[in-house]
Structures are given as structure tokens and as C-alpha cells.
Amino acid sequence: MTAERRRWLIGGGVVAVLAMAVWLQLSAGTSTPTPTGTAARPPRAAAAPKKAVKSEPMSPVKLDALNLNRDEPTDNQRNPFRFKPKVVAPPRPETGMKPVAPTPVGPVTPPGPPPPPPIPLKFIGLVTKPDGMKIAVLTDSKVTLHGREGDIIDGRYRIVKIGVESVELTYADGRGRQTIRLTGQ
Numbered sequence: 023m024t025a026e027r028r029r030w031l032i033g034g035g036v037v038a039v040l041a042m043a044v045w046l047q048l049s050a051g052t053s054t055p056t057p058t059g060t061a062a063r064p065p066r067a068a069a070a071p072k073k074a075v076k077s078e079p080m081s082p083v084k085l086d087a088l089n090l091n092r093d094e095p096t097d098n099q100r101n102p103f104r105f106k107p108k109v110v111a112p113p114r115p116e117t118g119m120k121p122v123a124p125t126p127v128g129p130v131t132p133p134g135p136p137p138p139p140p141i142p143l144k145f146i147g148l149v150t151k152p153d154g155m156k157i158a159v160l161t162d163s164k165v166t167l168h169g170r171e172g173d174i175i176d177g178r179y180r181i182v183k184i185g186v187e188s189v190e191l192t193y194a195d196g197r198g199r200q201t202i203r204l205t206g207q
Contacts, residue, residue, distance in 0.1 A: 138193055140200060141193075141200050141202070142162055143161065143162050143176075143179065143202060145158060145160055145188065145203065146159050147159035147204075148184065148186070156170065157169065157184075158170075158181055158184045158189045160175065160189070160202075170184070171183060171184055174194050178193060179193060180193070182199065187203060187204045188201050188204060189202050
């Protein structure tokens with residue numbers, strides 16, 4: 023089969039399919055066959071005539087009521103943005119006595135300095151040497167630090183006591199004693 027003949031056959035098939043589609047569209051107005059596997063639609067019923075609704079007669083519009091003279095608004099210090107009425111305190115009877123200011127009961131001391139911030143280290147391990155010396159291993163999530171009892175680590179913290187599951191630390195100047203458990207809390 024040559025290429026030219028193949029083009030003629032394909033073109034003829036396309037024309038035949040288009041002719042069939044046009045014929046189906048034109049004949050759809052007279053009778054439509056229902057495709058298999060789908061339910062047939064019932065034909066549309068003609069629109070039912072509307073029933074007349076009984077309505078009661080309307081009352082006449084009272085246009086005279088719109089032209090009534092009303093009183094002019096007065097300036098009575100009304101604030102539309104305030105929700106409660108203005109409260110007026112009742113007058114006090116004059117007894118000749120003046121109120122006495124309460125005296126403080128105890129000495130008032132100014133508050134002391136705030137406590138130091140918590141030590142941000144975590145106790146992650148314990149190394150015990152054969153001679154019995156314990157070394158605590160701590161971290162600040164960036165650097166791993168280690169030291170024995172009495173050592174100053176990171177230049178800021180002193181190891182006071184190393185236990186089996188915890189270590190006690192203070193700041194280098196002795197304030198802010200804190201116990202850090204091996205679980206990291």
C-alpha cells in the first residue's frame with residue numbers, strides 16, 4: 023500500500039465519522055436510542071400551571087407619619103461610644119475626721135540581686151580511672167568539656183562534686199550551685 027493511498031483511506035474514514043456524528047445530532051430530535059448500561063431518562067414534563075396564592079390586602083402606607091415634627095436633640099453630654107452610664111459618687115458627709123494613711127507593718131527591704139542564670143551544661147558521662155579518680159564529661163551542645171572535682175571548666179564553672187549519676191556545679195565565683203543529672207535534666 024502506498025503512502026498516498028493510505029492518506030486517502032484515513033481522510034475518507036474521518037469524513038465518514040464526521041458524517042455519522044452530524045446525522046446522529048440531526049436525528050436526535052426525533053427519537054433517541056438509549057445507550058446500553060445506562061438508565062433511560064424520563065421525558066421532561068410540561069411546566070405545571072402555577073396556582074394563584076391568596077394574599078391579604080396590604081395596609082396603606084402612612085406617609086403623613088414621616089412629616090411629623092419631632093423635638094430637636096439636646097446636648098446632654100451623651101457619648102455613643104461609652105457603654106455604661108456615667109457614675110456619680112454620692113456626696114460624703116463631713117464628719118471632721120480625715121482618713122489616715124496605713125503605716126507599713128514591717129521593715130521594707132529592697133529586693134536582692136536576681137539569681138544567676140542556670141548553668142547550660144549537660145552531664146553526658148563519667149570516666150573512672152584505675153586509681154579511682156572520677157572525671158565528669160559535660161557538653162554545651164557545641165564543645166565537650168571534662169574535669170575532676172575542684173577543676174574550673176570553660177573558665178566559668180567549677181565542679182564541686184562528682185556522683186555516680188550526677189555532678190554538682192557552681193559558677194567560678196561560688197554562686198548558683200546546681201546539680202545536673204546524667205539524664206541531662
